[in-house]
Amino acid sequence: MTSKYIALPKSVTEKVFDAAINDFRSVLGDAAVLISAEQLAPYIKTMMPVSDAEHAPSAALLATTVEQIQKIVGICNRYKVPIWTISTGKNLGYGSAAPAERGQVVLDLKRMNRILEVDKDLAFALVEPGVTYQQLDDYIKEHKLGLWLSMPAPSAIAGPVGNTLDRGVGYTPYGEHFLFACGMEVVLANGEVLRTGMGSMPNSNTWQVFKWGYGPYLDGIFTQSNYGIVTKFGFWLMPEPPAFKPFVIQYEYEEDIVEIVETIRPLRISGVIPNAVVIAHALYEAPVKARRSDYVSGPGSIPDEAVYRIMKDHKLGIWNVYAALYGTQEQIDVNWKIVTQAFGRSGKAKILTEQEAAEDPAFVYRAKLMRGEMTLTEFSLYNWRGGGGSMWFAPVSQARGSETLKQMALTKQILAKYGLDYSGEFIVGMRDMHHIVDVLYDKTDPEQTKAAYQCFDELLTEFSARGYGTYRVNTAFMDKVAETYGPVQRNVHKTLKKALDPNGILAPGKSGIR
Amino acid sequence: MKETRLGGAFVVFGFMLVIFFPAINHAWSAQEEKLSAGFAWKDGAEIYAKICAYCHEAQVGPPIRNRELPISYIRTIVRNGNRAMPSFRSSEIDDESLTKLADFISKTEAQH
Numbered sequence: 001m002t003s004k005y006i007a008l009p010k011s012v013t014e015k016v017f018d019a020a021i022n023d024f025r026s027v028l029g030d031a032a033v034l035i036s037a038e039q040l041a042p043y044i045k046t047m048m049p050v051s052d053a054e055h056a057p058s059a060a061l062l063a064t065t066v067e068q069i070q071k072i073v074g075i076c077n078r079y080k081v082p083i084w085t086i087s088t089g090k091n092l093g094y095g096s097a098a099p100a101e102r103g104q105v106v107l108d109l110k111r112m113n114r115i116l117e118v119d120k121d122l123a124f125a126l127v128e129p130g131v132t133y134q135q136l137d138d139y140i141k142e143h144k145l146g147l148w149l150s151m152p153a154p155s156a157i158a159g160p161v162g163n164t165l166d167r168g169v170g171y172t173p174y175g176e177h178f179l180f181a182c183g184m185e186v187v188l189a190n191g192e193v194l195r196t197g198m199g200s201m202p203n204s205n206t207w208q209v210f211k212w213g214y215g216p217y218l219d220g221i222f223t224q225s226n227y228g229i230v231t232k233f234g235f236w237l238m239p240e241p242p243a244f245k246p247f248v249i250q251y252e253y254e255e256d257i258v259e260i261v262e263t264i265r266p267l268r269i270s271g272v273i274p275n276a277v278v279i280a281h282a283l284y285e286a287p288v289k290a291r292r293s294d295y296v297s298g299p300g301s302i303p304d305e306a307v308y309r310i311m312k313d314h315k316l317g318i319w320n321v322y323a324a325l326y327g328t329q330e331q332i333d334v335n336w337k338i339v340t341q342a343f344g345r346s347g348k349a350k351i352l353t354e355q356e357a358a359e360d361p362a363f364v365y366r367a368k369l370m371r372g373e374m375t376l377t378e379f380s381l382y383n384w385r386g387g388g389g390s391m392w393f394a395p396v397s398q399a400r401g402s403e404t405l406k407q408m409a410l411t412k413q414i415l416a417k418y419g420l421d422y423s424g425e426f427i428v429g430m431r432d433m434h435h436i437v438d439v440l441y442d443k444t445d446p447e448q449t450k451a452a453y454q455c456f457d458e459l460l461t462e463f464s465a466r467g468y469g470t471y472r473v474n475t476a477f478m479d480k481v482a483e484t485y486g487p488v489q490r491n492v493h494k495t496l497k498k499a500l501d502p503n504g505i506l507a508p509g510k511s512g513i514r
Numbered sequence: 515m516k517e518t519r520l521g522g523a524f525v526v527f528g529f530m531l532v533i534f535f536p537a538i539n540h541a542w543s544a545q546e547e548k549l550s551a552g553f554a555w556k557d558g559a560e561i562y563a564k565i566c567a568y569c570h571e572a573q574v575g576p577p578i579r580n581r582e583l584p585i586s587y588i589r590t591i592v593r594n595g596n597r598a599m600p601s602f603r604s605s606e607i608d609d610e611s612l613t614k615l616a617d618f619i620s621k622t623e624a625q626h
Contacts, residue, residue: 039604042593042603042604043601044601045600064552088606096600097601108603110605111605114552128552130553138564156565157565157600376572377574379574379598380574383574386597387598388595443597444597
């Protein structure tokens with residue numbers, strides 16, 4: 001007999017699952033409990049090099065209130081049914097909206113999408129998980145609040161809750177998003193509702209202005225984790241500066257990354273350049289302007305000679321440093337002088353501002369990202385190989401020139417072994433760099449898909465062997481990355497899991513935690 | 515307000531939790547009633563402008579307007595995605611709004 005479900009949770013019989021579904025329906029109504037293949041199709045598509053069937057959910061639940069979620073976790077505990085929570089479900093290249101394991105029930109909070117508060121004076125927001133950056137941006141503009149967002153490249157269709165909880169980054173001075181998180185509401189696996197920090201105190205009005213509360217700081221354990229379901233999330237917004245000056249600095253040789261990083265680090269640490277600077281390789285920017293098929297055909301990674309031609313044809317550096325200055329015109333003038341002096345010293349840098357690059361599509365979208373304006377232009381990357389395959393390889397590096405060069409060379413070497421291109425960038429943190437490489441491949445090509453999987457596996461193995469840790473990874477490789485951080489951390493994660501979620505109902509497998 | 519405990523008691527009494535769930539209804543959730551309704555799409559043009567246009571009007575994805583694309587085709591692509599294009603769930607674009615969107619995309623603009 002064929003099942004009425006496209007998948008079942010691990011170790012749950014169809015009869016037990018029937019009972020769970022009935023209970024979910026009694027809480028949410030029939031229309032908010034999705035089980036048919038047609039209804040679940042949007043949850044299944046991923047960009048990972050594994051069969052989408054491995055990540056097919058058994059059902060999706062569209063909850064809209066905290067009370068519903070409290071009841072849902074009760075049902076999950078009763079029937080030992082695992083749920084995988086998503087917010088906007090646009091964690092593209094990290095697993096999209098699909099669960100970590102086949103058969104998990106997706107708890108989809110996209111419809112829980114109220115903007116609860118935006119305070120103009122204190123410059124903070126409190127939102128629900130389904131709020132997108134677009135929705136918040138529209139709200140801020142409509143109410144003329146004079147605040148800027150910081151968001152990742154999928155901006156309009158992604159949202160601050162999911163991105164920050166997965167410790168994603170943006171490109172403004174508030175680009176390290178979790179640094180600017182302030183207060184969460186979390187439904188725990190036992191159904192209780194925790195408000196972190198000052199939010200635990202009745203009548204407190206400091207939940208979104210003071211992060212630490214009293215006692216151990218808890219917010220961190222609800223990021224990249226499966227210890228609770230975040231239902232409200234506070235974070236700080238940047239007041240719109242009186243003036244903004246985006247610029248790009250281009251370099252011609254890959255080895256120049258050493259000079260770039262050594263020049264930027266002191267400017268970033270001292271705050272002269274306040275934003276999350278991006279050092280983008282030519283192949284990260286090329287898809288905005290060029291087609292790969294115009295430069296190379298057949299299998300294998302793109303040769304350096306072709307990359308050089310793309311650079312010349314499309315006015316790109318091999319490295320393109322995107323940064324911006326923010327503040328009053330006087331502040332910008334002073335800092336601009338410091339920046340141009342620092343980068344002008346060696347004579348290698350080509351410095352461009354809006355005056356020279358206003359028509360350049362790569363500069364335009366980068367400038368938008370640096371002022372929190374919606375754009376999806378970075379999705380051009382997906383056209384490079386075509387076929388919808390993408391995984392973000394994201395090792396962390398010291399902000400030290402010699403280290404970035406080593407990481408770039410190693411990544412490029414391993415990618416080339418599997419016939420893949422180096423579409424990489426470094427996002428400059430305060431003292432670190434998020435080395436972000438889009439491992440692009442054609443998912444409609446089985447051979448390339450297999451190669452991409454093996455390549456990603458080798459990247460993780462080789463980087464961890466050298467002490468380079470990955471900060472975030474797609475759902476197919478979470479266990480492998482968890483292993484690289486050693487048994488003690490894994491045991492602590494597991495101990496917390498057992499304490500907070502003894503039945504293991506919340507997103508088993510997230511960050512390798514069960 | 516009910517105190518939230520994060521101790522080992524959950525492990526010891528984990529098997530008993532089921533019994534207590536129906537009674538759990540934290541004070542915070544009572545505040546839900548006072549809050550405004552969530553976001554809802556106005557029409558197909560709004561969805562197109564706030565989602566589709568960022569790629570399909572920006573040389574990232576192909577142009578899709580004024581091509582008389584069948585409504586059923588548009589619905590299928592939106593829900594399933596297509597190669598690099600992500601899929602969109604009914605929680606993002608509900609069925610009724612998707613009908614309006616498909617109509618907006620497929621309708622040929624008057625040429626004057």
